[in-house]
Amino acid sequence: MSLSEFLYMGGYGLYVWGSFGVTALFMIMEPILVHRRRRAVLQRVSRIVRMKEVER
Amino acid sequence: MNSRLINWFKFSSPATYYPLAGRLVPLFSVIALVLIGVGLYMSFFIAPTDYKQGEGYRIIFVHVPAAWMSMFIYVVMAVWSGLGLVFNTRLSAMMAKALAPTGAMFAFLALWTGAFWGKPMWGAWWVWDARLTSELILLFLYIGFIALQGAIDDPRRADRAGAILALVGVVNIPIIYFSVKWWNTLHQGASVSITKGSSMGQVMLWTMLIMTLGFWAYSIAVSLARVRSIILERERDTTWVSELPEVRG
Numbered sequence: 001m002s003l004s005e006f007l008y009m010g011g012y013g014l015y016v017w018g019s020f021g022v023t024a025l026f027m028i029m030e031p032i033l034v035h036r037r038r039r040a041v042l043q044r045v046s047r048i049v050r051m052k053e054v055e056r
Numbered sequence: 057m058n059s060r061l062i063n064w065f066k067f068s069s070p071a072t073y074y075p076l077a078g079r080l081v082p083l084f085s086v087i088a089l090v091l092i093g094v095g096l097y098m099s100f101f102i103a104p105t106d107y108k109q110g111e112g113y114r115i116i117f118v119h120v121p122a123a124w125m126s127m128f129i130y131v132v133m134a135v136w137s138g139l140g141l142v143f144n145t146r147l148s149a150m151m152a153k154a155l156a157p158t159g160a161m162f163a164f165l166a167l168w169t170g171a172f173w174g175k176p177m178w179g180a181w182w183v184w185d186a187r188l189t190s191e192l193i194l195l196f197l198y199i200g201f202i203a204l205q206g207a208i209d210d211p212r213r214a215d216r217a218g219a220i221l222a223l224v225g226v227v228n229i230p231i232i233y234f235s236v237k238w239w240n241t242l243h244q245g246a247s248v249s250i251t252k253g254s255s256m257g258q259v260m261l262w263t264m265l266i267m268t269l270g271f272w273a274y275s276i277a278v279s280l281a282r283v284r285s286i287i288l289e290r291e292r293d294t295t296w297v298s299e300l301p302e303v304r305g
Contacts, residue, residue, distance in 0.1 A: 006100075009202065011112075031085075036286050038281065045289070045303055046305075
């Protein structure tokens with residue numbers, strides 16, 4: 001089976017890759033967004049904690 | 057006292073749950089990667105061409121797992137919400153909140169892949185069929201839950217309102233599941249049923265189950281990772297958070 005044949009998917013290429021592609025995109029993006037959020041939250045929380053320690 | 061009895065309430069404390077979730081995230085990420093990797097390989101190279109739908113049927117290997125997960129996550133979210141209302145534990149609402157975006161994503165993906173399957177097979181991206189409509193309502197319930205929680209400033213009130221919405225919306229789950237039986241739908245009936253077993257080929261069934269387990273592990277990993285951020289935000293005034301190495305560092 002050649003690559004172009006594989007991508008053609010017996011004429012269903014658009015539908016098969018449209019489904020798998022968007023699913024892959026979402027399932028790769030979501031963990032990245034969750035990771036970014038964690039970094040942002042950690043930054044914010046440690047700033048608040050440091051500020052409180054300075055006040056004390 | 058029986059030492060085998062686990063004190064589940066111990067884990068309902070955010071201070072205990074936070075490190076536990078941190079250990080489970082990499083474990084479930086690896087399980088998800090392996091299962092989805094194997095599942096994708098089987099989807100394209102092992103599963104045979106369908107005699108009726110040709111290669112187009114391969115959409116089933118993402119469509120069905122996404123649809124199942126969208127319903128399953130909603131039920132888990134409703135259970136956490138119910139526990140939160142009954143026991144008044146802070147963690148339950150945080151878990152419900154952490155699950156909602158992943159559930160919404162799977163509901164959207166079920167509709168999206170369904171559209172890309174419907175177009176070549178039925179000739180339409182969308183029909184107002186009972187199965188499709190009830191799944192669309194599920195997506196709206198997820199969005200409603202997220203919006204409602206975001207709109208209320210007081211976290212305790214936001215949690216309660218969200219929990220009630222999640223519990224009321226759970227009636228939609230059996231409606232989605234049985235819609236293909238109760239109404240005359242364009243959507244095909246269940247290929248896998250608890251009472252009748254499977255009407256699919258063994259290889260196709262296994263591929264679908266492996267993909268579903270992979271999506272399940274993915275959902276656990278992502279929601280546990282997300283709940284850790286939610287815990288940090290909500291518990292930022294506590295001593296245990298201020299003593300965490302990642303906060304100090």
